[in-house]
Amino acid sequence: xxxxxxxxxxxxxxxxxxxxxxxxxxxxxxxxxxxxxxxxxxxxxxxxxxxxxxxxxxxxxxxxxxxxxxxxxxxxxxxxxxxxxxxxxxxxxxxxxxxxxxxxxxxxxxxxxxxxxxxxxxxxxxxxxxxxxxxxxxxxxxxxxxxxxxxxxxxxxxxxxxxxxxxxxxxxxxxxxxxxxxxxxxxxxxxxxxxxxxxxxxxxxxxxxxxxxxxxxxxxxxxxxxxxxxxxxxxxxxxxxxxxxxxxxxxxxxxxxxxxxxxxxxxxxxxxxxxxxxxxxxxxxxxxxxxxxxxxxxxxxxxxxxxxxx
Amino acid sequence: xxxxxxxxxxxxxxxxxxxxxxxxxxxxxxxxxxxxxxxxxxxxxxxxxxxxxxxxxxxxxxxxxxxxxxxxxxxxxxxxxxxxxxxxxxxxxxxxxxxxxxxxxxxxxxxxxxxxxxxxxxxxxxxxxxxxxxxxxxxxxxxxxxxxxxxxxxxxxxxxxxxxxxxxxxxxxxxxxxxxxxxxxxxxxxxxxxxxxxxxxxxxxxxxxxxxxxxxxxxxxxxxxxxxxxxxxxxxxxxxxxxxxxxxxxxxxxxxxxxxxx
Numbered sequence: 001x002x003x004x005x006x007x008x009x010x011x012x013x014x015x016x017x018x019x020x021x022x023x024x025x026x027x028x029x030x031x032x033x034x035x036x037x038x039x040x041x042x043x044x045x046x047x048x049x050x051x052x053x054x055x056x057x058x059x060x061x062x063x064x065x066x067x068x069x070x071x072x073x074x075x076x077x078x079x080x081x082x083x084x085x086x087x088x089x090x091x092x093x094x095x096x097x098x099x100x101x102x103x104x105x106x107x108x109x110x111x112x113x114x115x116x117x118x119x120x121x122x123x124x125x126x127x128x129x130x131x132x133x134x135x136x137x138x139x140x141x142x143x144x145x146x147x148x149x150x151x152x153x154x155x156x157x158x159x160x161x162x163x164x165x166x167x168x169x170x171x172x173x174x175x176x177x178x179x180x181x182x183x184x185x186x187x188x189x190x191x192x193x194x195x196x197x198x199x200x201x202x203x204x205x206x207x208x209x210x211x212x213x214x215x216x217x218x219x220x221x222x223x224x225x226x227x228x229x230x231x232x233x234x235x236x237x238x239x240x241x242x243x244x245x246x247x248x249x250x251x252x253x254x255x256x257x258x259x260x261x262x263x264x265x266x267x268x269x270x271x272x273x274x275x276x277x278x279x280x281x282x283x284x285x286x287x288x289x290x291x292x293x294x295x296x297x298x299x300x301x302x303x304x305x306x307x308x309x310x
Numbered sequence: 311x312x313x314x315x316x317x318x319x320x321x322x323x324x325x326x327x328x329x330x331x332x333x334x335x336x337x338x339x340x341x342x343x344x345x346x347x348x349x350x351x352x353x354x355x356x357x358x359x360x361x362x363x364x365x366x367x368x369x370x371x372x373x374x375x376x377x378x379x380x381x382x383x384x385x386x387x388x389x390x391x392x393x394x395x396x397x398x399x400x401x402x403x404x405x406x407x408x409x410x411x412x413x414x415x416x417x418x419x420x421x422x423x424x425x426x427x428x429x430x431x432x433x434x435x436x437x438x439x440x441x442x443x444x445x446x447x448x449x450x451x452x453x454x455x456x457x458x459x460x461x462x463x464x465x466x467x468x469x470x471x472x473x474x475x476x477x478x479x480x481x482x483x484x485x486x487x488x489x490x491x492x493x494x495x496x497x498x499x500x501x502x503x504x505x506x507x508x509x510x511x512x513x514x515x516x517x518x519x520x521x522x523x524x525x526x527x528x529x530x531x532x533x534x535x536x537x538x539x540x541x542x543x544x545x546x547x548x549x550x551x552x553x554x555x556x557x558x559x560x561x562x563x564x565x566x567x568x569x570x571x572x
Contacts, residue, residue, distance in 0.1 A: 105410075108327025
């Protein structure tokens with residue numbers, strides 16, 4: 001399959017006055033296929049934003065190559081940029097400008113006239129719930145609306161690859177979920193989506209493949225399923241109908257139940273063990289389980305394990 | 311010839327978008343962009359041209375008021391073009407709205423052309439208003455419209471580039487006012503706006519020849535009145551040379567990403 005994004009041995013150093021240069025990216029190689037939903041995970045300062053900045057032309061690389069939809073970003077930057085859309089981490093539009101103008105002006109920068117861009121601008125603003133605010137100045141928008149405006153602006157030229165740098169940072173849960181739905185739909189229609197995120201649940205929910213970057217290097221890359229399968233155990237939370245008595249807990253000691261409160265217990269299942277086995281044993285002791293849920297993000301466990309190991 | 315394709319090229323649309331946006335901004339905040347030079351120059355006309363000028367004898371056969379009008383219009387062109395690009399560019403850099411342009415598939419020269427056109431546009435709008443105001447004070451003659459417009463255009467272009475360069479290097483709002491306050495204003499005042507070079511002692515006449523603004527003022531004054539202290543050819547040679555140097559300097563800074571890219 002053709003590649004949407006190919007990064008080869010990418011390096012980036014920053015000069016620091018009076019000190020040796022800081023290596024933000026130390027030789028990253030990454031391939032993302034067309035149509036993928038890909039996440040770049042990493043702690044603060046890992047090099048995620050530096051990578052996005054180099055890919056989009058906002059930062060100069062020290063060495064390495066970047067190819068977007070098969071086009072070398074160094075030799076044909078304008079052609080390569082037409083394939084990309086960027087939703088940056090920080091708001092970077094003119095807050096004194098009207099919402100619709102921000103989107104239409106961006107279309108203009110991509111060589112699309114106002115008249116030509118208007119129908120899609122209307123569609124995308126309606127889709128993102130901003131159409132009613134089209135004549136409002138951007139400064140009047142709420143934080144969530146501003147973030148959606150940046151998505152609308154990034155999509156106005158219908159990019160093949162959409163890069164989102166921490167798209168849901170500081171966004172409330174409801175809005176985050178609606179943005180996820182929007183991005184999923186966009187991906188299903190064929191747009192390759194690459195996001196950086198701190199919310200590991202976000203990556204687990206949305207992405208098929210992830211790469212974990214730490215200290216300027218990719219330390220793990222693969223499908224979410226592969227990464228999760230590397231966990232030695234899975235931690236679940238079981239909610240019971242009634243409190244479990246001490247005799248029953250004693251008989252279920254091999255399940256390593258940890259009491260959270262009277263009707264909630266944490267259970268750690270080793271690889272190969274099934275939830276069915278655990279539930280059957282509990283049922284035999286008269287314990288009725290009303291709900292089973294993950295203990296936070298499973299990907300988070302993998303992430304913490306990998307970061308700790310480096 | 312297929313003009314449709316040329317008119318709708320992506321670069322042209324991008325350029326048009328930048329210029330339209332800038333024109334709208336200049337008009338929207340007219341009290342900050344167009345009104346100040348009109349007020350300042352009206353005061354110059356009243357005080358220097360009216361009150362003091364009436365006591366000064368004719369220079370090159372023109373009343374003092376007529377003599378200083380071209381210089382004051384040129385001063386407006388220089389200040390307006392410079393301030394427009396330096397402030398617009400630095401604001402875009404400071405608010406990161408410059409990223410909108412940098413991520414877009416616009417060639418570097420188109421981005422530069424967009425910013426510079428904004429500077430030239432504001433300079434011309436301010437210049438036209440100041441010329442209009444000057445008509446309340448004196449009678450103006452136009453000796454050579456082509457030389458007048460050529461000098462006005464090249465000067466606005468040159469100072470738009472200069473403002474852009476200042477904006478690229480600037481790391482704070484203070485840095486965008488240093489050049490206008492400590493370099494541009496003194497050079498403009500000493501560039502023959504208020505006097506003819508022939509009135510200066512020989513040493514200061516020679517020193518003045520090192521001031522590039524002298525050539526701009528004289529070329530422009532020649533366009534209006536047909537009089538100049540230095541040859542018009544030399545004026546245009548200096549203007550063109552500086553404009554070319556500043557254009558390549560700007561282009562080099564953009565290509566390098568200096569002050570723009572991390």
